[in-house]
Amino acid sequence: MILVTGGLGFIGSHTARTLADLGESCVLTQHRNATVPDLLTKELGSQIFVEPLDIADRAAWSRLGEKHSITGIVHLAAHSILDPDPLAHLDGNLRGLSNLLHAAAAWKVSRVTVASTIGVYDLASSRPLREDEPLAMDAGNVIEAYKKTAEILGPFVGGQLGIEVVNVRIGAIWGPLGRVRSGFFAVPQLIHAAAHGTALESPPSAGKTEDGIDMCYVRDCGRGIAAVQTATTLHHHTYNVGSGRLTTNGDIRDAVLRLVPDATLDLPAGRTWNGRAMNISRIQEDTGFQPEYDTDRAVADYLSWLRAGNPR
Structure with missing residues (x-):
């Protein structure tokens, strides 16, 4: 049984969906989010179990282990x-990581997968976004600071405990259950405007036409x-x-317009920064993972999801 902390969240729900499809039973934790997404309700009570957890509360972790036989943690x-x-x-965050490792040792789990972010890379650099790229020792925001810290502490402490701890650096994620507005890219606003027949909010966040980054559809992210x-078997401690591939706001806009030609999606021209794609050869070689959603398929899927009455 695999424990997925944050399992009712955006990425967690899709990860749990894939794990269930692979035949795994999962315990999904909730803290602020108490709603089970519809995409998980079919297996609720058979493969999917929901439990409360504040990651900073070590006693709460202990209670989970007393109730469920957990063999792995995401x-x-x-x-x-x-x-x-x-x-x-x-x-x-640091208490949460410490409690996670205490629990993993007590439960004798075989593998712990810890979420990191594309934000640990120097996105202004021209170097490829490869896992073996040296990372700067400073941080520009709290997410980057914590993720870099966890990337070092997790595998190091895990190695001393005999636990395989693996970091997954996640790209810019979008799709069903995601936020309506992102501070990182304009994609959610573009899709929602087209799905609901409204004009694009002006100015959109992170919204110049040529601004781009490695945009990964959330269903693919969960699968990865x-x-x-x-x-x-894994041969590394860190995976993108x-x-x-690099996808720009303009690429998404054009894909939307191919499906909704009358959508009003006026993006400012130009570019504010140079984005780059993540190298995913490691995860492909070690797991066989291949993204299934190109831009057009992802846009069509998300539009269909929203038009079915889902709010996000």
Whole structure:
């Protein structure tokens, strides 16, 4: 049985969906989010179990282990980035990582997969986004700071405990259950505007036409994380989980317009920064993972999802 912290969240739900499809039973934790997404309700109570967990509460971790026989962990939960208190981030996230490793040791799990981010890379650099690229020792925001710290501490402490701890650096994720507006790229706003027949909010966030990054559709992201967690053998401690290609806001807009020609999607021209794709050869070689959603298929799937009455 695999524990997925943050399992009712955006990426967690799709990861759990894939794990269930692979025949795995999962315990999904909830803290602020108490709603089970529709895509998981079919297996609720048979393969999918939901339990409360504050990752900073070690006793709560112990209670999970007493109730379920957990053999692996996917750690996607984190302290809220909306909290303005830097000490709250330090306390919540590092205690959460410590509690995770304590639990993994007590339960004798075989593998722990910990979520990191494309944001640990120097995105202004011209170097390829490869896992063996040296990372800067400073950080520009709280997410980058915590993820870099966890990337070092997790595998190091895990190695001393005899536990395989693996980092997954996740690209820019979009799709069903995601936010309506992102501060990183304009994609969610483009899709929602087209699905609901409204004009694009002006100006859109991170919205210039040529701005791009490795945009990975969330269904592929969930499959990638599940592939790492369930692989028979891994040869590395860190894997990129992305599409392996650069996608711009303009690429998404054009794909939407091919399906909804009358959509009003006026993006500012130009570029504010140079994006790059993640190299995904490691995960492909070790797990066989291949993204299934190109831009057109992903746009069509998300539009269909929203038009079916799903709010996000």
